Amino acid sequence: MCHATHDLKAGKENIMSTTFVDEKPTQNLEAFKGVKKVPHEEYYTSGHRTCQACESAQIMKLMAKAAGPRTIVLGATGCMYVANTSYYSTPWGVPWMHTQLGSAGSGALGVAAALRVQMRKGAMKDEPINVIAFCGDGGGADMGLNAISATLTHPDYNLLILMYDNESYANTDIQISGTSPYGANTSFSTPGKVKRIMHHRWKKNVAPLMIAGHPTCKYVGTISTSYPLQAMNNIRKALSIGGPTFIHCLNPCPKGWDFDPVLSFELGELAVNTGIWPLYEVENGNLHLYGKTKDIANGRFKRLPVRDYLLKQGRFAHFVEDDIEYFQSKIDEMWTKWLVPGVIPLQKEVEADDPPAR
């Protein structure tokens, strides 16, 4: 608890005591020191019906493992709701609740508030309980963005919003979301006889949006399921640092991206190694790039061409050479022109954007 006392200069009297931020302790989960130290217990187990090699289900499993048993999970509407929790066959070993598509932020806030007030009033045992809202890119980057933004401004509540990003509305038939990559073939952007590229928008840069917009938020980061130990440890850090936190995870989706399920893991790595998906954490305002991303930034690793990533996926099968070049040029820009390479898209000089197809 942080109490501040105001002194009146004239009378030097204590006139009032003001509580600024009433921080509750967290579980203080330490990092797993190696894969062999990770506990065997699973809190997301059998009973779901996700696709083969579903990386979104994978991060949900890792998240539950990382958080442990004293956790409440909210699952926003999306493929990870519909494919995961069928009535009478729930896979959850921790309390779980369905949350509306746009309610990851407000739902987590409501749970954290209820726990805090009941513990304060003695109506519930006082203990740190992890609160996690798990939402997709549709729920997090599109519909639920304002609720998440508001929640990240509430320093009093300990909670984590984990946004899994399979770059489409994968539950409803693979439609464009705010994080679908440029040019992707989705069921709302199928290439046609006249228009080759139906989706012209560039992927929303979600984590930096959260960083820049919410100065009191203590932890924002990106993760990838292709680096599971790191992902779990970042989740544990986000749950331990206190206050509301946000993690954005990229999740290759065999169905939505149209690739052989055997490639799920490799595509996650390629996204990082091509520089498309930078891995970083912002902890108390300090940016740390990690993994291959750090090597890319330091010049120790040369980014692989985006072609290697794009051409393994059916959603880019309609790309012509110009499209691949354009995509590559936009990624190059991230690393050569951005004020904080790979993270913050402010530029000193703005050049005209000239995509090959409109």
Add this chain to the structure above:
Amino acid sequence: MATTTLPVEVEKKIHEQEALITGAEAIAIACKLANVDVVTAYPIRPYDTVMQYISQLVADGEMDCEYIVAEGEHSQFEIVKHASICGARVFCGSSGVGWMYAMEALTVSPALRVPMVCMVGNRALDDPGAFGVEHNDALAVRDLGWLLTWVDNAQEALDTALIAYRVAEDRRMLVPLAISCDGAFLTHSQALVRIPAAEQVKQFLPRYDRGDLLLHPDNVISVAPQANEDWVMEIRRQNYAVTERACSVIREVYADFGRTFGRKYGNPFFEEYLTEDAEVVLLGMGTLSTRVRVAVRKLREQGKKVGFVRLRWFRPFAGPEIAKCLERFKAVGVIDRDFSFGSPNLSGVVATEVRSAMYTGASTRPPVLGFICGLGGREVTVHDVEKMTDIVFEAAKGVTQPLTQWIGLRG
């Protein structure tokens, strides 16, 4: 000197306070007395004064709750929905299109069995923008499993808020409840209100206990997993069962309220005014009752035997009782402060429901005329009531009248 024990009634008087407050302030005080845990606010007139009062109560240390200002009504209602499932007693509210903005949260709450208590400061729906009262906002959730009540004065607002928590949080119910207060006429109008003592309220209102439906690590449950044609119908039937029980639970709680606080409301579902010898009656909800009562007294001086029925609970709709009450009159006029465009007979919502109740529940069926009146905050004047009464008397004489008429309309 020997000490004597004071009679209970006297004890109550000692601790009870009287204050000149608005309807919104009365509900804020009820929230304090109910020891509400989580309150969410978002500005929209006219309901939002209740949140201003609660904010002050929190700042003054009179109320201990999580007071959260949301970034929109959708979040406002989602926050309390989740808090309620985690065991917190919650309060929120809205008005007009704000209530509609929260519609998704309002829709899922009854099926999730969330006993959130809300205040609706009834307001006309946009467009055009208007601050005044209309009942279409709260009525929009009438088919979803919400309990809906309309109050008429600040005392009733306070009492009903306490009753609301008992009813909504009853294990047999666990459904959301909205207390409708006519915008401006009640939300912003002061009246003398008797405020019960905290101890009495504590006795009347036990702590909310969600039991085995609590979302907590000690109770590992999955709430609202995906169910399709295999189970949805059975789940809907459970909500239906709540509505079957609603009337008896409400009756029970009003009786206990009367015993605890000494203020008895009689029939909880509707209030009758000068109906005993009446030939015709008017029926309506909310604050229009003040004008109607004045008009009824005036008309009776002219020898016109008219009475008034004020509907207090719209959901549950006490159909058989209302039918039994109304069947004894020669004609009935229903004043709707709402509209239901395209409905049977193009009447308002209340008239349509009354006719439906009468069709099955009444042994004789007097004509039921629908009046659309007082929309957008326009006053229902004594003159309007006289006009409506005259029309109802014509119908009672057997002169056919249009089934729906707009009263107090210009041009």
